[in-house]
Amino acid sequence: MMQISEPELLASLKTTFGYDHFREGQLEIVETLLHGDDAFVVMPTGAGKSLCYQLPAILSDRKTIIVSPLVALMDDQVAALRQNGVAASKIHSHQSYDENADQWLTFASPGPQLLYMSPERLMQPRMLEALKQQSVGMFVVDEAHCISKWGAAFRPEYEALSQLKTLFPDAQIAAFTATADEATRQDIVQKLSDENCRVFLKGFDRPNLSLAVLPKEKLKDRLVDLLEPKRGQSGIVYCLSRKDTDEIAAVLSAKGFPALAYHAGKDGDYRREAQNRFMTEDGLIMVATIAFGMGIDKPDIRFVVHASLPSSMEAFYQEIGRAGRDGEPAETILFYSMQDFIKRQNMIFDGEGEGDFKLLEYKRLEALIGYCEATTCRRMSILTYFDESSTPCGNCDNCLDPPVVEDYSAKAQAIFSAIDQTGQFFGQAHILDVLKGAQNAKIRQRNHQDLACFGALADDPKPFMQSWMRQLIALGAVRANLARYGALEITEIGAQINAGKTAFMAKTPKASKTSSSSRGSSQGSGKKTTTLEGADDKLFQALKAVRLEIAQEKNIPAYAVFHDSALKEFATLKPKTRAQFEEINGVGPKKLDRYFEAFSSAIELYVSAHKHGG
Numbered sequence: 001m002m003q004i005s006e007p008e009l010l011a012s013l014k015t016t017f018g019y020d021h022f023r024e025g026q027l028e029i030v031e032t033l034l035h036g037d038d039a040f041v042v043m044p045t046g047a048g049k050s051l052c053y054q055l056p057a058i059l060s061d062r063k064t065i066i067v068s069p070l071v072a073l074m075d076d077q078v079a080a081l082r083q084n085g086v087a088a089s090k091i092h093s094h095q096s097y098d099e100n101a102d103q104w105l106t107f108a109s110p111g112p113q114l115l116y117m118s119p120e121r122l123m124q125p126r127m128l129e130a131l132k133q134q135s136v137g138m139f140v141v142d143e144a145h146c147i148s149k150w151g152a153a154f155r156p157e158y159e160a161l162s163q164l165k166t167l168f169p170d171a172q173i174a175a176f177t178a179t180a181d182e183a184t185r186q187d188i189v190q191k192l193s194d195e196n197c198r199v200f201l202k203g204f205d206r207p208n209l210s211l212a213v214l215p216k217e218k219l220k221d222r223l224v225d226l227l228e229p230k231r232g233q234s235g236i237v238y239c240l241s242r243k244d245t246d247e248i249a250a251v252l253s254a255k256g257f258p259a260l261a262y263h264a265g266k267d268g269d270y271r272r273e274a275q276n277r278f279m280t281e282d283g284l285i286m287v288a289t290i291a292f293g294m295g296i297d298k299p300d301i302r303f304v305v306h307a308s309l310p311s312s313m314e315a316f317y318q319e320i321g322r323a324g325r326d327g328e329p330a331e332t333i334l335f336y337s338m339q340d341f342i343k344r345q346n347m348i349f350d351g352e353g354e355g356d357f358k359l360l361e362y363k364r365l366e367a368l369i370g371y372c373e374a375t376t377c378r379r380m381s382i383l384t385y386f387d388e389s390s391t392p393c394g395n396c397d398n399c400l401d402p403p404v405v406e407d408y409s410a411k412a413q414a415i416f417s418a419i420d421q422t423g424q425f426f427g428q429a430h431i432l433d434v435l436k437g438a439q440n441a442k443i444r445q446r447n448h449q450d451l452a453c454f455g456a457l458a459d460d461p462k463p464f465m466q467s468w469m470r471q472l473i474a475l476g477a478v479r480a481n482l483a484r485y486g487a488l489e490i491t492e493i494g495a496q497i498n499a500g501k502t503a504f505m506a507k508t509p510k511a512s513k514t515s516s517s518s519r520g521s522s523q524g525s526g527k528k529t530t531t532l533e534g535a536d537d538k539l540f541q542a543l544k545a546v547r548l549e550i551a552q553e554k555n556i557p558a559y560a561v562f563h564d565s566a567l568k569e570f571a572t573l574k575p576k577t578r579a580q581f582e583e584i585n586g587v588g589p590k591k592l593d594r595y596f597e598a599f600s601s602a603i604e605l606y607v608s609a610h611k612h613g614g
């Protein structure tokens with residue numbers, strides 16, 4: 001247990017990390033851990049969770065183990081800590097036996113030490129024995145939601161961590177996650193700690209992320225249009241399949257974007273290299289399956305695009321959460337189609353797992369469909385799902401360009417009649433063909449051209465019909481029965497609409513051209529830009545080049561040298577002396593020692609060149 005005053009904590013924050021102030025929630029958590037209590041923290045991605053345990057670990061006189069699920073994450077965190085002069089080590093399978101032995105010796109040497117490990121390694125009997133000989137004061141469990149079967153990303157190897165509290169009764173536990181609903185939270189606390197655990201819920205809102213959903217039509221063209229103004233920015237494009245990933249990366253590369261494909265089909269060396277480049281270089285686009293992302297803590301990812309529907313609301317929120325960790329504006333866009341929804345449904349019900357779990361997963365997917373079809377603020381739709389209330393955000397497509405909602409009960413009734421008259425036996429494509437009055441073999445075979453509903457919506461454009469259908473499904477008025485290959489059925493809610501007891505209020509579909517142009521203009525307005533003006537921006541770019549060179553030489557992520565925010569301040573304030581540098585947020589004594597030379601001379605060079613040049 002340690003008593004350290006707030007001014008002292010602020011001073012250590014500056015000397016170790018170079019930061020001038022704590023972010024929301026950090027101080028309280030740091031104090032709790034220094035006090036010796038267990039803590040469970042739910043904080044949105046990018047809020048600054050790592051610092052909450054790193055600072056107490058550094059100030060403590062005992063040792064700290066950090067359980068982390070991913071090698072890349074360990075590497076980055078340890079690199080960043082070492083840049084700040086903190087004694088941190090890691091033991092994992094990508095290091096040789098000798099390297100690991102070396103890291104252990106560092107950890108076992110006197111003083112506060114931080115050691116990163118995977119849960120499997122930690123729970124090996126030999127490792128546990130060895131740790132009992134060390135004075136371990138704290139176990140930190142990162143991505144703690146992985147311990148819960150209720151969570152969206154259960155990992156069996158996390159379950160063994162529930163033994164820690166009995167194996168090390170004197171050590172404290174600190175668990176962190178960015179995502180956990182009520183059931184998952186209770187499960188985590190129960191497994192890792194006891195009723196004395198202090199729980200910190202810091203909310204889910206990420207106001208700097210803009211939110212938009214677009215219909216998935218002419219995907220590749222629209223993607224290229226969308227990314228055009230973002231050249232030079234780092235981003236992720238998520239795809240469902242390896243094939244899509246390769247294709248989209250190829251399309252983007254052909255258009256001159258620096259894009260890489262990343263999925264589980266690529267070999268380990270390629271993946272490490274790709275990830276390394278993404279972390280180090282500026283302005284790369286990673287086109288990836290979900291194999292990429294966990295543990296990506298690059299702070300300046302400016303956009304996350306979903307080329308396919310994610311698996312659930314949780315997964316979606318975690319994936320877009322990788323954008324804008326630095327707090328600057330970042331954009332998220334989801335391309336959405338009914339086909340993708342059906343695909344996801346099938347993946348859940350064909351997948352492994354108990355019936356209960358499948359239903360839970362299906363609910364999480366449905367919540368995401370609700371988000372896609374929302375007619376009001378999308379942020380409210382997300383936050384409501386996570387049990388938080390909010391007001392319209394002004395930073396989503398629905399807020400900026402509110403959809404027109406009208407009564408489409410008559411259209412819904414036409415759709416119901418087609419489902420009904422064909423015996424609730426067919427999927428969306430055939431139902432829409434019947435309503436459109438299409439001439440095709442399937443229709444002739446079944447004599448569906450003779451039905452009363454045949455051609456009932458012949459005058460409506462196909463995309464409009466698809467949009468109504470999607471909204472009916474999102475509303476729960478129509479359900480795809482997976483046991484019957486996606487045959488559409490009318491539910492109780494649907495029956496109400498069919499009987500005229502409730503109205504089907506739905507978005508008026510927009511022709512895709514107008515929707516994209518109006519979206520473009522509204523997104524552009526009122527948004528902080530992330531680049532600097534004129535001359536300052538040139539210096540900023542020059543400083544980024546200096547940073548890239550250092551990062552490549554040391555083989556560490558660029559942001560571990562300095563964040564963009566610090567470089568921007570260098571570019572505007574043009575500091576000369578060490579004291580002037582140290583005043584900038586993000587510059588601590590260790591980094592000053594290392595990089596003062598490189599950056600001050602780059603600034604000086606630039607300033608004098610521009611003086612003479614007029």
Ligand code: ADP
Pocket residue numbers: 019020021022023026043044045046047048049050051297299325326
């Ligand atoms: P999380 O784990 O919650 O997603 P991180 O711990 O990776 O977030 O922190 C996100 C970013 O914010 C990191 O780049 C980190 O260096 C930075 N950061 C954390 N705390 C502060 C602070 N007090 N002041 C400035 N930047 C901070």
Ligand code: ZN
Pocket residue numbers: 376377378379380392393394395396397398399
């Ligand atoms: Zn909104």
